[in-house]
Amino acid sequence: MKRSWLVGVMAALVAGLFLIPNLWAVDAPKGDIMLKAPAGVKAKKAPVKFSHTGHAAFDCTKCHHTWDGKAAIKKCTDAGCHDIYKAKEKQKKDIKYYYKAYHDMCMKGCHTDLKKAGKKTGPTACNGCHPKK
Ligand code: HEC
Ligand code: HEC
Structure with missing residues (x-):
């Protein structure tokens, strides 16, 4: 009797450890996001297709650098x-x-640095991100 009670408490604790944080977690968008100039800016360049899934190897907070891991994620231009x-x-x-x-963050701070380090990375040239219209 006593043992099954303990097992129950342990199971609830373990479930809590895994389930509760999952209720808070924010799901990353799947696939591509179009990054466009904010409303009111007359864009000179084509919008940038950003593969969110393609960046899954990086920590969320490398890019969402003010995120606390729980609250809704803000847009860069909020x-x-x-x-x-x-x-x-x-x-x-x-x-x-x-x-x-x-x-600074995508091109200089990341792609260029990885390229210099001889690692595989995303575009560093203008047209790689902003395809010719
Ligand atoms: C790693 C990807 C990346 C590279 C490389 C890059 N950009 Fe951008 N650029 C962006 C993103 C993302 C934005 C913000 C979204 C938008 O405005 O399209 C942006 C915005 C802009 C804007 C403001 C919006 C507009 O269309 O007028 C201009 C101008 C621009 N980039 C020019 C350039 C030029 C010139 C180069 C090459 C020297 C370059 N970009 C290289 C990703 C990139
Ligand atoms: C390489 C950079 C990068 C990484 C790593 C990254 N994201 Fe993002 N994420 C972005 C960009 C850029 C946007 C578009 C932001 C915008 O529209 O201003 C975005 C958008 C989002 C959005 C939508 C926000 C909105 O309101 O439109 C969510 C949710 C999100 N990311 C969650 C995550 C989670 C969770 C992780 C980690 C598993 C993660 N991201 C990792 C760059 C990244």
Whole structure:
């Protein structure tokens, strides 16, 4: 009697460990996402096809760098994040400028570094991400 009670408690604990975090977890989008210029910006380049699944080997927080692992994931260009959409000259080097954030993180901060390290990676040339219209 006593033993089965203990087993029950243990099983509930183990289930809790695995199930509860899963209820909080946010599911990653499957397949491709189109990354477009924010509303109000007249895009000069074609939107960028980003394979979310193709980046599954990386930690979520490498890209979603403010995510606490529980709350809804914000968009890069949400208010309070990289929300300068039309930069004045002196804002062009501000990481809040969405253009700089994307290029510094995806291109300079990742693809170029991996390429330099001789590793397989995504595009580093403009047309690799923004196909010719
Ligand atoms: C690793 C992928 C990647 C590479 C390489 C890249 N970009 Fe981008 N670029 C993006 C993303 C993502 C955005 C944000 C989404 C958007 O606006 O299309 C963006 C936005 C832009 C924008 C602002 C939106 C627009 O269409 O006017 C311009 C201009 C731009 N890139 C030009 C360039 C140029 C020029 C190069 C080469 C020097 C380049 N990009 C290389 C991913 C890339
Ligand atoms: C290589 C970078 C990268 C990694 C790693 C990554 N993501 Fe993303 N994710 C993105 C980008 C870029 C977007 C599009 C954001 C936007 O539209 O501003 C996105 C969008 C999302 C969205 C949709 C948000 C929305 O409201 O549109 C969710 C949910 C998400 N990711 C979850 C995850 C989870 C969970 C993981 C880890 C298993 C993960 N991501 C790993 C880059 C990444």
